[in-house]
Amino acid sequence: MSEETEDEVKKDFIREIIDADLASGKHSEIVTRFPPEPNGYLHIGHAKSICLNFGLSKEYSPARCHLRFDDTNPSKEETEYVESIQEDVRWLGFDWGKNLFFASDYFDQLHGFAVQLIESGHAYVDSLSAEEIRTYRGTLTEPGKPSPHRDRSVEENLDLFARMAKGEFAEGEHVLRAKIDMASPNMNMRDPTLYRIRKESHHRTGNKWCVYPMYDFTHGLSDMLEGVTHSLCTLEFEHHRPLYEWFLKVLKTPCQPRQIEFARLGLTYTVMSKRFLLKLVESGKVNGWDDPRMPTISGIRRRGYTAEAIRRFCHRIGLTKYPGMTDISLLEFSVREHLNEVAPRVMGVLKPLKVVITNYPEDGEEMVDAVNHPGDPEAGKRPVPFSRELYIEQNDFMEDPPRKFFRLGPGREVRFRYAYYVTCQEVIKDDHGTVTELRCTYDPESRGGKSADGRKVKGTIHWVSAKHAVPATVRLIDRLFTVEDPHAADGELEDQLNPDAIEELMDCQLEPSLRGQKVGYQCQFERLGYFCIDPDTTEDGLVINRTIGLRDSWAKQAGKR
């Protein structure tokens, strides 16, 4: 039972670069950063980046990883997101220590850099409309052409930029652009916008600024200001690297962080787009960012995934520049693996079928010992009440069972886990022919689930004593989408949503040890899966999420018929 799985010496390309930089003496300390924009909740894709950046800061020494909010767009960013992001990173098991930063903390310095660029003739104020700028930029196959304002004097640029900052102009009237190369094959080098006018209140700087820096200008310089050595980002920023380096070069900055790109996480049956997730939340298709169906860190956590499982997953997916699609079964394996190690076992019946043990004393009851964890004797045992009336799972009984069905059927004997051998004597149905109750007998000699005469029973099923049972609502969570790659499917993403991604069972019956357990408590319901107590739980009733089902080779075999 390993904590954090074995770490082989296999190094990914980024760690190789870092090793080389250390070996060559280029760096003696490793500094990374995780730079989210606070415009939404973090998702499993971010976990990859978090595990990478913060993981590096744990593996190397000296090293540190900064948490820096990339908050340069006041119209999309909110404090709620800043808080949720911090909570999620901490929950994943990482700590930024004192290194909590905001790009907005650098607005003054950034503004100074912009002025420097103007003074050195590397930036100018453009007064074209957004539409015109787009036209002038050219296309992927044709070069752009210079704006008529490209050659304004330094003095005029300085004056205009100062007045932009003071709020003398309306949004869109002017922008500050870098003066690079309108014919570059790299669109990012065709005089990218550095500053735009936004007369909006910023979540941290309030109304201090009327101009806000763009990502490209902000990011690399923020890295530089913080002494970041390796700035790790996803593949779509590859074309931005020349620009990232251009700023550092032109401004002759004392330190030169290196941007390295890796492939973002692609996961089957999942969509990572924050924009789309926000839409799900706002349209009410899910109940908030932490809905257990969501691929957000908070949703996954609420569903019962463990941070350890996510870390193991992030370790297993590797790190390359190949933009692949990871099978979600690898994530599911990682949770099962971890929960199998740590989750105590209990019994709970999701879809109850009443069983009466006719040869058991009317008011009799007794306690049987149940093992808390079969793989861990240290976990001990607990007493579970057994009595004349019990519940079993509806699908553990078949009136006309197929050959390989090991469970209960008319005249069949099975083991009630940790209790007795039980034989079905009579099937009671209602007017519609639905089975409503089973009348059974038990073998008093088989207490504990062992027969005195050594006869074998193939099936073992779980059960709960009716009068001791704790009622609960259980939510079965399934994949959010019906197709492997929702982006590749025809139609809107919404059309690919799995309508059965959540199924609520209102009549579940659990063994009494569940009574009084706290929100967040995780356990395995034997034979069913791993479960977690949901925050919707009240004094009146438990609400429980199924994190993930157990592997089920019977269901698989039955499904093939």
Place this chain on the structure above:
RNA sequence: UACCCCGUAGUGUAAUGGUAACACUACUGAUUUUGAUUCAGUCAUUCAAGGUUCGAGUCCUUGCGGGGUAGCCA
């Protein structure tokens, strides 16, 4: 159609010029008081074609295929 990046089992990653390895998935089988867990096994000559070399998944060339890029988003 311009530029950049990427092509190794179904999937994700190893192999750093010397016999293609690991994990997941799937399928067999064994054990099992969870049809779970555990254990054992099966599944690829590395996109293609040329070239360099005693030797190429690895280096070179040319194709082919996939992804990214034309926000005053990040």
